[in-house]
Every structure is written in structure tokens, then in C-alpha cells.
Amino acid sequence: MITGKTKLFGLIGDPVEHTLSPYMHNAAFKSLNLDNVYVPFHVKKSELKAAIMGARSLDIKGLNVTIPHKTEVMKYLDVLDVTAELIGAVNTIKFDDEIKGYNTDGLGAVRAIEETTTVKDKKIVILGAGGASRAISFQIIINGAGRVIIANRTLEKAVILKKNLDEKFNADVEAIDLGEKLKDELKDADILINTTPIGMYPNIHQKPLVTSKMMHENLIVNDIIYNPLETGILREAVKASAKTVTGVKMLIYQGIESFKIWTGIEPPVDVFKEALIEVLK
Ligand code: ATR
Numbered sequence: 001m002i003t004g005k006t007k008l009f010g011l012i013g014d015p016v017e018h019t020l021s022p023y024m025h026n027a028a029f030k031s032l033n034l035d036n037v038y039v040p041f042h043v044k045k046s047e048l049k050a051a052i053m054g055a056r057s058l059d060i061k062g063l064n065v066t067i068p069h070k071t072e073v074m075k076y077l078d079v080l081d082v083t084a085e086l087i088g089a090v091n092t093i094k095f096d097d098e099i100k101g102y103n104t105d106g107l108g109a110v111r112a113i114e115e116t117t118t119v120k121d122k123k124i125v126i127l128g129a130g131g132a133s134r135a136i137s138f139q140i141i142i143n144g145a146g147r148v149i150i151a152n153r154t155l156e157k158a159v160i161l162k163k164n165l166d167e168k169f170n171a172d173v174e175a176i177d178l179g180e181k182l183k184d185e186l187k188d189a190d191i192l193i194n195t196t197p198i199g200m201y202p203n204i205h206q207k208p209l210v211t212s213k214m215m216h217e218n219l220i221v222n223d224i225i226y227n228p229l230e231t232g233i234l235r236e237a238v239k240a241s242a243k244t245v246t247g248v249k250m251l252i253y254q255g256i257e258s259f260k261i262w263t264g265i266e267p268p269v270d271v272f273k274e275a276l277i278e279v280l281k
Pocket residue numbers: 127128129130131132133152153154157195196197198
């Protein structure tokens with residue numbers, strides 16, 4: 001029951017109709033007997049500032065932030081967590097005496113991958129150089145990745161991301177396009193992460209950027225797409241006898257990290273997982 005004591009959490013984005021976050025967070029609130037509720041809010045770009053100020057006035061305790069507000073929203077916050085500041089994007093806000101921004105996208109991806117292998121000292125190839133690639137590449141370097149290859153259709157965008165990483169870290173990062181060099185780099189790579197939308201519903205038959213021939217059996221392949229659960233690139237990985245990490249894992253762990261920021265409690269992974277499996281069925 002929602003009462004005068006219920007604490008309010010939510011998500012701001014445009015669109016928000018298809019978000020899966022309410023299923024995970026509300027299931028976890030229920031399982032932990034927390035008097036909290038999580039509600040998606042459709043917020044247009046022109047209303048972003050008003051939404052943040054309004055959320056504070058309404059005593060909303062925490063928000064997730066999704067496309068297209070992750071960068072723009074930083075202007076309206078009082079402080080940024082160090083990772084959010086490095087990445088230059090926020091996906092989680094906590095309203096306290098101050099309004100503080102965090103980014104759990106990269107953390108979610110790293111926790112998902114680290115169920116299978118650590119990222120420390122590994123050679124990691126990332127496909128794409130957009131917002132998701134940015135969050136993940138910063139986080140894997142924070143977690144000690146040995147060598148990072150950013151492969152993107154538009155080389156200039158990969159080069160800009162590499163430069164941004166070079167400004168902040170003394171890490172081994174290279175920017176390449178999707179040509180022959182990608183094949184070479186994959187030969188001794190440990191981890192491959194797809195951050196492009198290739199293969200995402202409804203384009204489930206789109207040809208993946210990397211096929212089984214370019215993979216090897218010691219490679220770990222992660223797609224951040226979770227709809228469908230098994231994407232083209234993950235099917236190629238199975239063909240190559242490589243290990244796979246599905247996008248659902250990243251979705252679960254970025255949510256778990258947000259939940260921890262808001263409540264101080266590590267929620268049960270299984271509750272998040274079951275809530276998602278139920279809706280994705
Ligand atoms: P997100 O915030 O989810 O990362 P984005 O910022 O739009 O989304 O980035 C999408 C990435 O996928 C980009 O790196 C894009 O490549 P370009 O920089 O060349 O545009 C990549 N991408 C999207 N569709 C692609 C396709 N059909 N082939 C190759 N790369 C693609």
C-alpha cells in the first residue's frame with residue numbers, strides 16, 4: 001500500500017514506456033519489505049531542469065536517468081561522484097541535502113563480466129564509441145584493464161573517446177575502425193563487448209560486426225543488448241565455443257548498484273533476475 005510514509009524513486013527519460021527498471025526495483029523493495037515505490041516519468045528535454053527541481057520539491061529520494069538526459073542532467077546537480085564525472089554522464093541521482101549524480105552503467109557491465117572473468121590486465125575489444133561504450137571503457141580502465149581497443153564504424157568517434165581516456169588515465173588504449181585491424185586485434189583478445197545496437201529488437205537478424213571465424217574459444221563475448229536475450233553476436237560466440245555474457249546481466253547489475261546507492265542495501269540478485277525473466281518471457 002502506498003501511504004504518506006512511502007518513499008518515492010523513479011526514472012526520467014524520453015521515451016520510458018518500455019523500461020524494465022520498475023519491475024526490478026519494485027520486486028526488490030517488496031522482497032526486502034521496504035516501503036518504497038519506483039515509478040517511470042516521461043520527461044521531455046525542455047522539461048529536464050523543472051523535473052529535477054520538482055523531484056527535489058516532491059521529496060523524491062532517487063532517480064535513474066536514461067536517454068536522452070544522461071549528459072544534460074549533470075547541469076542541474078550539486079555534486080558528481082568521481083566515476084560519473086570521469087564518464088561525463090549520469091544514470092543515477094540521489095536526493096539528500098545535496099543532489100548527487102552517479103553512473104552505474106559501466107559498473108553493471110564490469111560486474112556482469114566479472115561473474116565469468118576479471119577484467120584486470122585483460123585485453124578488451126569494445127565495439128562502438130557512443131554513450132554506452134564510454135561508460136564501459138572508463139569503468140574497465142578504472143578496474144585495471146590491460147589493453148583496450150575501441151573499434152567503431154566512424155573512426156573519429158573512437159579517436160575522441162581514446163583521447164578522453166588518455167586525458168584521465170595512463171592506460172593502453174587504441175582506436176580502430178571495423179576493418180582488417182579488428183580481426184588482428186581479436187586474435188589474442190580476452191574479452192569482446194558489443195555496445196552497438198546491431199541485432200537489437202526488431203532488427204534481430206542484422207549481421208553482427210564480429211562472426212565466429214574472428215573469435216576463439218578463450219574469448220568472452222558480452223553483448224549489452226538484452227532484447228533479444230540471445231543476439232546474433234552471442235550466437236556467433238557459441239559457434240566459436242567462446243563463453244557468453246548476456247545483456248540482461250548488465251541491466252541487472254546497473255540496477256543493483258543504483259539500488260545500493262539509494263538504500264545502502266545490496267539487494268538479492270535473484271529477485272532482480274526473476275523479475276526480469278518474468279517480463280521478458
Ligand atoms: P549508446 O548511447 O547506446 O552507446 P550511441 O551513442 O548512439 O548509443 O552509439 C551507438 C554506437 O553504435 C556508435 O558507436 C555507432 O557507430 P557510429 O559512431 O559510426 O555511428 C554504432 N553503430 C550503430 N549502428 C551501427 C551499424 N549499423 N554498424 C556499425 N556501428 C553502428
